[in-house]
Amino acid sequence: MxxxxxxxxxxxxxxxxxxxxxxxxxxxxxxxxxxxxxxxxxxxxxxxxxxxxxxYAVDFRGAAFDVLQEMGVLDEVRGQDTKMRGTALLDATGAEIGQLPAEVFAGELEVPKRxxxxxxxxxxxxxxxxxxxxxxxxxxxxxxxxxxxxxxxxxxxxxxxxxxxxxxxxxxxxxxxxxxxxIRHLGMSGAGFTAPNHLGLDRSGVLQQGKGTAIYAFSAADPKSLMVSLSFATDSPALDRRSRDEQEQAVREAFAGNAWETPRLLEAMTAADDFYFSSASxxxxxxxxxxxxxxxxxxxxxxxxxxxxxxxxxxxxxxxxxxxxxxxxxxxxxxxxxxxxxxxxxxxxxxxxxxxxxxxxxx
Structure with missing residues (x-):
């Protein structure tokens, strides 16, 4: 066929x-x-x-494990575990102010989506x-x-x-x-992409939140790569249907004036060949x-x-x-x-x- x-x-x-x-x-x-x-x-x-x-990586919780077991792939999926160790909370300057346990983002098991x-x-x-x-x-x-x-x-x-x-x-x-x-919009949108791991993260992440913005970056299976999410407040999911140039411009405007590693991450966003954009809806x-x-x-x-x-x-x-x-x-x-x-x-x-x-x- x-x-x-x-x-x-x-x-x-x-x-x-x-x-x-x-x-x-x-x-x-x-x-x-x-x-x-x-x-x-x-x-x-x-x-x-x-x-x-x-x-990004995807995580599993609760009864999802029963589904994977029934399909006969639970052990294979477990073999792809990112083994994340946690996420550091950062202030505006990049100084660590706290820690989040791995399960906050990784659930009971996390694997690369691909x-x-x-x-x-x-x-x-x-x-x-x-x-x-x-x-x-x-x-x-x-x-x-x-x-x-x-x-x-x-x-x-x-x-x-x-x-x-x-x-x-x-x-x-x-x-x-x-x-x-x-579609019911939840007030935030963001870009995701892969960048070089210039932060030196090792199966760990960092989260920096401002007023209406958030930077989340982590390195999991590939120590040379950094997965980056730049999220910001939006009134609608309209940007989801716009061109990449328009989406990137919206991200730059949302993070204009941010210090720490933001300028470098914005440069990496433009260079990324796996850029994607989505809204929380x-x-x-x-x-x-x-x-x-x-x-x-x-x-x-x-x-x-x-x-x-x-x-x-x-x-x-x-x-x-x-x-x-x-x-x-x-x-x-x-x-x-x-x-x-x-x-x-x-x-x-x-x-x-x-x-x-x-x-x-x-x-």
């Missing part, structure tokens, strides 16, 4: 139906694993040309069709399936479509409405499914990075949806309703944590 030059693998025959998942980060491949195990033919479409190699993505892809690559460098541009469903249009490939028909494509989910926009209707929907289309992870119920629960929520959401489909013998109406009823209290708790974390930043 080949749809374009960037199709990575082939799925075997469908036993329970054909499912299309949009997004190949964490939630998408995790759901693909469980659905394929249960007999579905699964295709994952990803707009990036290949596996994403950017992003390593988790690679593990999940390797786990599913033999039995799941991955289509990179393409994206959904049309959805038309009826009682028997969903006709899906793509930006590059010819249209195809699936029994179910699942959006696992993040805050600005294409699936959600097409099936549920505009992003502006469901949550997704709030009255429902997570519409007919044969459903959402998981950040696409359906992002709790914001300030919650520390994004990766765990993605894994737990994927397993919950797959389990409900199995228990309902493929009856998507019953399964989608049960999935939402089971998971909503957990999501509500995590979103409350996300709002609390953003409020702490604001001082």
């Amino acid at each position: 080949t749809t374009n030059a960037n199709t990575k693998t082939k799925a075997t025959k469908a036993e329970k139906g054909k499912v299309l998942i949009s997004g190949a980060s964490v939630a998408g491949p995790a759901l693909a694993y469980f659905l394929r195990r249960d007999g579905y033919e699964v295709t994952v479409v990803e707009r990036a040309p290949d596996l994403r190699d950017t992003g 390593e988790l993505t690679r593990i999940l892809h390797r786990l599913t690559a033999a039995d799941v069709e991955y289509v990179f460098d393409d994206s959904i541009n049309a959805l038309a469903q009826d009682d028997n399936g969903v006709e899906v249009g793509f930006e590059r490939a010819v249209s195809r028909r699936f029994d179910l479509v699942i959006g696992a494509d993040g805050n600005y989910s294409k699936v959600r926009r097409l099936a549920f409405g505009p992003h502006s209707d469901v 949550q997704i709030h929907l009255d429902r997570w499914s519409h007919g044969r289309i459903a959402l998981i992870g950040d696409a359906g119920y992002c709790a914001a990075p300030t919650s520390g629960m994004g990766t765990s929520q993605a894994l737990i959401g994927a397993r919950t949806l797959a389990r409900q489909l199995a228990e309902a013998s493929g009856d998507h109406v019953t399964a989608f309703a049960a999935y939402e009823a089971e998971l909503r209290p957990y999501v509500a708790e995590n979103q409350a944590k996300g709002r609390e974390g953003a409020a702490m930043f604001g001082g």
Whole structure:
């Protein structure tokens, strides 16, 4: 089964139906694993040309470990532990004024996101069709399936479509409405990038907070590299959709006049080839499914990075949806309703944590 030059693998025959998942980060491949195990033919479409190699380290908490264990990759994921030792709190001059324990940022286990993505892809690559460098541009469903249009490939028909494509989910926009209707901004945005480790950090981090700004930098698996986050107060997530030049300019303006290492970090930002920009936002929907289309992870119920629960929520959401489909013998109406009823209290708790974390930043 080949749809374009960037199709990575082939799925075997469908036993329970054909499912299309949009997004190949964490939630998408995790759901693909469980659905394929249960007999579905699964295709994952990803707009990036290949596996994403950017992003900070991700952490795991609570029941997420049970999901990794069930997938048979817990030991492998543990082998990528960053072994962070903690974060020093700095004043405006760079002098240390306190310490935060490792679990504040690293949870119970922290690994580089690119390593988790690679593990999940390797786990599913033999039995799941991955289509990179393409994206959904049309959805038309009826009682028997969903006709899906793509930006590059010819249209195809699936029994179910699942959006696992993040805050600005294409699936959600097409099936549920505009992003502006469901994105709730938490008052902060920021840039992330890799820089040379001129601070000499070793499996440790530094955090410097000002009024409406925060610099967080840490070095984990690669002692030569520094992961940097420059966050600042914003009124909306509008910068997420602007050009890199506009985003960089907004960062420079927010940190203008900051002393310590800020000028050097701003220079490193401009030179970085892995620059990305995002806002702390949550997704709030009255429902997570519409007919044969459903959402998981950040696409359906992002709790914001300030919650520390994004990766765990993605894994737990994927397993919950797959389990409900199995228990309902493929009856998507019953399964989608049960999935939402089971998971909503957990999501509500995590979103409350996300709002609390953003409020702490604001001082």
